[in-house]
Amino acid sequence: xxxxxxxxxxxxxxxxxxxxxxxxxxxxxxxxxxxxxxxxxxxxxxxxxxxxxxxxxxxxxxxxxxxxxxxxxxxxxxxxxxxxxxxxxxxxxxxxxxxxxxxxxxxxxxxxxxxxxxxxxxxxxxxxxxxxxxxxxxxxxxxxxxxxxxxxxxxxxxxxxxxxxxxxxxxxxxxxxxxxxxxxxxxxxxxxxxxxxxxxxxxxxxxxxxxxxxxxxxxxxxxxxxxxxxxxxxxxxxxxxxxxxxxxxxxxxxxxxxxxxxxxxxxxxxxxxxxxxxxxxxxxxxxxxxxxxxxxxxxxxxxxxxxxxxxxxxxxxxxxxxxxxxxxxxxxxxxxxxxxxxxxxxxxxxxxxxxxxxxxxxxxxxxxxxxxxxxxxxxxxx
Ligand SMILES: [Zn+2]
Numbered sequence: 001x002x003x004x005x006x007x008x009x010x011x012x013x014x015x016x017x018x019x020x021x022x023x024x025x026x027x028x029x030x031x032x033x034x035x036x037x038x039x040x041x042x043x044x045x046x047x048x049x050x051x052x053x054x055x056x057x058x059x060x061x062x063x064x065x066x067x068x069x070x071x072x073x074x075x076x077x078x079x080x081x082x083x084x085x086x087x088x089x090x091x092x093x094x095x096x097x098x099x100x101x102x103x104x105x106x107x108x109x110x111x112x113x114x115x116x117x118x119x120x121x122x123x124x125x126x127x128x129x130x131x132x133x134x135x136x137x138x139x140x141x142x143x144x145x146x147x148x149x150x151x152x153x154x155x156x157x158x159x160x161x162x163x164x165x166x167x168x169x170x171x172x173x174x175x176x177x178x179x180x181x182x183x184x185x186x187x188x189x190x191x192x193x194x195x196x197x198x199x200x201x202x203x204x205x206x207x208x209x210x211x212x213x214x215x216x217x218x219x220x221x222x223x224x225x226x227x228x229x230x231x232x233x234x235x236x237x238x239x240x241x242x243x244x245x246x247x248x249x250x251x252x253x254x255x256x257x258x259x260x261x262x263x264x265x266x267x268x269x270x271x272x273x274x275x276x277x278x279x280x281x282x283x284x285x286x287x288x289x290x291x292x293x294x295x296x297x298x299x300x301x302x303x304x305x306x307x308x309x310x311x312x313x314x315x316x317x318x319x320x321x322x323x324x325x326x327x328x329x330x331x332x333x334x335x336x337x338x339x340x341x342x343x344x345x346x347x348x349x350x351x352x353x354x355x356x357x358x359x360x361x362x363x364x365x366x367x368x369x370x371x372x373x374x375x376x377x378x379x380x381x382x
Contacts, residue, residue, distance in 0.1 A: 036104035043101035046108075050088025083112070090115040093123070096130045100138060110137040113146055117153050125156035143282065143341055150284040154277075165286040168192065193289060196263045196279045203346060205241040205248075207371070213237065264345065281343040282333065320349030320366050328366040336367040344368035 017025075025034065052058065053066035063069035071081040087108075091098045097114050100106045114133060118126045126133070129152065136148045154161050168191040176186035190198060213232055217225040232240065264280035278284045320328060329344040336350070347368035353359030 035107075039107040040102060040104040042108050043098070043104075043111075046084055046088045046111075047091060047098065047102075049084050050091060053085050053088060087111060087115055090118060093118070094126070094130060096134045097137075100134050106134070106137045109142060110145060113137075113149055117149055117156075119153075119157055119160055121160055122153065122156040125152075129156070147278065147282055147284055154284070154286060161286045162288040165191070165289040169289060191289070192279065192283050192285050193263060193293065196281060196283065199281075200263060200345070201245055202238065202241050205244050206237055207346065209237050209241055209244070211371070280329075280333075280345050282341075317361050318355050320361055324361065324363055324366065325349050327363040328368060331363065332368050334368060335370040335373055337369070337373040340370055340373055342368075342370040346370065348374050350374055 025031070049066070049070065058066045058069035061069060063072070065085075067078070067081040067085045070076055070084060071078050074081070076084070091101075091111070094114065097106070097111055101108075101111050114126075114137065117133075133149065133152060136145050140148065171189055172191050172194060174186065174188035174190075176184060179185055209232070210230075213230040214225075216231060217229045221229055277287055277290075328349050329347075333344050334340070335342045335344070335347050347370050349366045350369035351359040351361070352365050352367055355361065359365050
């Protein structure tokens with residue numbers, strides 16, 4: 001028996017859903033709807049948990065806190081139970097967030113991010129801007145929303161943001177040690193900029209190795225080759241890429257001129273798009289964290305004409321290179337495909353109207369396409 005009759009109705013509905021064939025709900029619309037229902041239910045559960053927390057009813061069971069009661073009774077991990085109670089408490093101060101969650105427009109991930117951004121020094125600004133932020137959460141895919149929220153935090157709590165960036169930088173570490181059997185083990189934590197530098201170099205080599213593996217699989221199996229036929233797993237390829245990075249480091253003189261930028265940071269065009277200060281992969285960084293890199297920075301200026309048009313250079317070439325390539329990279333930032341967020345720096349620049357059909361090699365006819373989506377234009381691979 002449930003204290004509230006609605007719960008028993010819900011369980012009847014859930015029984016029906018559980019009894020349905022999975023294939024009966026396997027279309028896109030049903031999947032979207034199920035995920036909305038999941039979000040709504042989680043919102044209700046979190047809100048009720050907060051009320052339960054406030055009522056102190058958990059005390060009668062001798063529990064130390066509502067989270068401890070929740071962890072024991074619902075078999076939740078401690079951290080999950082604490083997160084639920086904390087989220088419920090913050091929700092009381094964020095009525096519009098609560099409303100959007102209850103309607104299924106946003107999910108727990110967005111709510112957690114919003115609750116996390118409501119630091120003591122940002123409380124007032126959050127109350128003022130709640131409607132705008134919930135609008136972002138509703139409209140944008142998660143990564144774009146998280147980016148917008150980070151920019152908002154930079155405005156609302158500049159000191160806190162810089163302090164956090166300083167802590168991230170201070171917290172960098174790397175351990176590498178040899179085990180008893182001679183193998184090497186390691187782990188590391190890197191601040192956003194250092195991480196982007198390492199990740200960029202490693203991913204580039206990984207991509208090369210992937211292309212080599214792919215070519216090898218194709219030569220062995222022809223057109224039927226799939227990702228499962230590649231000689232190395234992604235983890236093995238990454239390990240080999242690290243060794244290759246070491247080999248290349250050994251070949252280049254330490255004081256040699258850097259062949260290309262270690263990392264790219266986009267700044268400026270405030271007047272067009274608001275403040276921009278982020279790495280090429282979209283990670284927002286605080287202005288202060290760039291200071292120590294400035295003495296070796298190269299400045300590259302990309303001038304946009306209107307909302308997203310770039311003055312073009314050179315049309316007689318088939319491949320997007322140099323400034324034209326850069327213009328497309330900076331404008332579009334990631335693979336053109338709506339389900340893909342691979343940074344443009346790791347993409348090929350593809351002709352929207354194919355070169356063979358007379359499409360010019362100008363920024364307006366270019367778009368970043370990852371290897372997968374570039375190939376996929378012609379055939380499906382998996
Ligand atoms: Zn893609």
